[in-house]
Amino acid sequence: MMQLTLSGLVVGRGRRALTPPLDLRLSAGEALVVTGPNGAGKSTLLRTLAGLLAPLAGAIAIEGATAGDGEAARRPIEASHYLGHRNAMKPGRTAGAELAFWRAFLGRPAFSPDEALAAVGLEGAGALAVGALSAGQQRRAALARLLVSDRPLWLLDEPTTALDSASQARIATLCRERLASGGIVIAATHQPLDLGPARTLALEPPLPVEALVADAGGWDEIG
Numbered sequence: 001m002m003q004l005t006l007s008g009l010v011v012g013r014g015r016r017a018l019t020p021p022l023d024l025r026l027s028a029g030e031a032l033v034v035t036g037p038n039g040a041g042k043s044t045l046l047r048t049l050a051g052l053l054a055p056l057a058g059a060i061a062i063e064g065a066t067a068g069d070g071e072a073a074r075r076p077i078e079a080s081h082y083l084g085h086r087n088a089m090k091p092g093r094t095a096g097a098e099l100a101f102w103r104a105f106l107g108r109p110a111f112s113p114d115e116a117l118a119a120v121g122l123e124g125a126g127a128l129a130v131g132a133l134s135a136g137q138q139r140r141a142a143l144a145r146l147l148v149s150d151r152p153l154w155l156l157d158e159p160t161t162a163l164d165s166a167s168q169a170r171i172a173t174l175c176r177e178r179l180a181s182g183g184i185v186i187a188a189t190h191q192p193l194d195l196g197p198a199r200t201l202a203l204e205p206p207l208p209v210e211a212l213v214a215d216a217g218g219w220d221e222i223g
């Protein structure tokens with residue numbers, strides 16, 4: 001059974017910690033909703049779990065998950081879908097071509113691009129340029145990426161941004177289906193997202209902006 005374990009995990013930007021040490025274990029079928037005001041560190045936590053930022057302290061371990069190459073995953077990134085604020089879909093390419101790219105890149109192919117688009121209510125949109133879709137449609141095309149490759153850990157940063165209420169409900173359903181099939185879903189969100197009986201992690205309000213300015217040592221990376 002898959003398990004994701006955070007042991008004394010401290011995430012932050014530069015040398016500035018944004019969380020206390022986090023100790024948490026999530027098992028297959030469990031969801032975690034991360035809440036907190038703007039700047040509290042929700043994106044930083046997800047990016048750290050996705051392997052895009054190094055932890056300031058502590059460790060992240062995954063057990064019992066299969067990586068894209070079919071071997072046991074040693075790090076969460078090998079078994080996860082990460083959906084950030086940005087959609088990571090090139091506007092000049094078609095939605096179908098972008099999803100085909102991600103399907104090949106991520107391994108363990110699941111739905112075809114057309115099937116994944118249909119599952120997010122974008123039937124027939126595969127031939128359209130991503131940039132020709134509305135903001136909500138682009139978000140849905142990005143969410144279709146979750147379905148083209150079988151990855152058990154979903155790390156979702158504000159997944160329902162720009163989505164109408166029917167689409168929000170559809171995405172919540174997809175998440176619950178992933179949970180029912182043994183996945184783990186971690187979602188940072190300001191909007192209620194019905195994942196069923198999810199656990200919650202409420203991050204504390206951040207430093208005031210004046211303190212950030214005094215503290216500014218430059219960007220540690222963009223994103």
Ligand SMILES: Nc1ncnc2c1ncn2[C@@H]1O[C@H](COP(=O)(O)OP(=O)(O)OP(=O)(O)O)[C@@H](O)[C@H]1O
Nearest residue numbers: 013037038039040041042043044219220221222223
């Ligand atoms: N690239 C960066 N370099 C340095 N500091 C950053 C960078 N990106 C964000 N930060 C800082 O890290 C802190 C946490 O930001 P983060 O994006 O994790 O918050 P969040 O809870 O996701 O906020 P929001 O609700 O606005 O999405 C903020 O104080 C922010 O200024």
